[in-house]
Amino acid sequence: MSESELLTGEPLVLDLVNTRPVEGGCRKDLLATPEQLAAWLALQAHRLPEGLAEEMPDESDPAPVRAVRQDAETVLRALLDGDAPPRAALRRLTEAQRAAPPVRALHWDGAAVTADERREGPLGVRIAALLAEAAADLLTDSVALGRLKQCEADACVMLFLPAHPRRRWCSPTRCGNRARVARYYERHRAEG
Numbered sequence: 001m002s003e004s005e006l007l008t009g010e011p012l013v014l015d016l017v018n019t020r021p022v023e024g025g026c027r028k029d030l031l032a033t034p035e036q037l038a039a040w041l042a043l044q045a046h047r048l049p050e051g052l053a054e055e056m057p058d059e060s061d062p063a064p065v066r067a068v069r070q071d072a073e074t075v076l077r078a079l080l081d082g083d084a085p086p087r088a089a090l091r092r093l094t095e096a097q098r099a100a101p102p103v104r105a106l107h108w109d110g111a112a113v114t115a116d117e118r119r120e121g122p123l124g125v126r127i128a129a130l131l132a133e134a135a136a137d138l139l140t141d142s143v144a145l146g147r148l149k150q151c152e153a154d155a156c157v158m159l160f161l162p163a164h165p166r167r168r169w170c171s172p173t174r175c176g177n178r179a180r181v182a183r184y185y186e187r188h189r190a191e192g
Helices: 012-017 034-043 063-080 087-099 123-139 142-147 172-191
Strands: 103-108 113-118
Touching: 012 063, 012 123, 063 087, 063 123, 087 123, 123 142
Parallel strands: none
Antiparallel strands: 103 113
């Protein structure tokens, strides 16, 4: 697995934050283009409101989503370091939610009134609001935040919530294998 492959399976906001891995000593943005954002949304489609991933036009601006990602990462890393999160980042996450709040749209289906939750506004802003809401859910979950870890592999910046307390890497096939190979190499180099 290369650093450029998207990791999924963590809470939605962590999957978002993890779209900026380190590659060649520099952070790489895996959501730099509308096409990359559309690909990420397709991977997350089962966690998004129905039809949102398919709605992603090629010309949508990923900037609002990248802004939420930056603010969520800033807050999460501050909390990991035992620091108070920057108020400005918390304020911007709140503002992102406010930019496209969920509204329950009421409909008559012929027999009963039904409601579906919708957000209004430009697609990028709606997606950013949904992701900021996911950030708020994680940031207010003290149990989850108490388990939050950064991958222990050298130069890896990925964040995760371990299902097992001994988990040390973001991915066993990404950083876990690399760490095991490095230990093997060191053992055999010391013997030889």
